Amino acid sequence: xxxxxxxxxGSTRETFPNCPACGETVLLVTTHGPGSHACQPCGCPVxxxxxxxxxxQNTHE
Ligand SMILES: [Zn+2]
Numbered sequence: 084x085x086x087x088x089x090x091x092x093g094s095t096r097e098t099f100p101n102c103p104a105c106g107e108t109v110l111l112v113t114t115h116g117p118g119s120h121a122c123q124p125c126g127c128p129v130x131x132x133x134x135x136x137x138x139x140q141n142t143h144e
Contacts, residue, residue: 102125102129103129103133103136104122104125104127104128104129105127107122107124107125107127109122109123109125110123110124111123111124112129118130118131
């Protein structure tokens with residue numbers, strides 16, 4: 084018995100947050116130290132608070 088809602092059902096949509104500085108899609112956030120983060124691939128620096136908001140966009144309920 085397989086569940087109908089399998090992950091490979093074509094309904095997998097990965098949503099990436101947008102950079103708060105330039106609006107580019109953020110694929111990755113790199114950390115260079117405490118409180119120092121940068122969006123990739125655009126490279127804009129983001130504060131920990133902004134990064135928290137970026138992640139919050141994906142789990143907005
Ligand atoms: Zn950016």
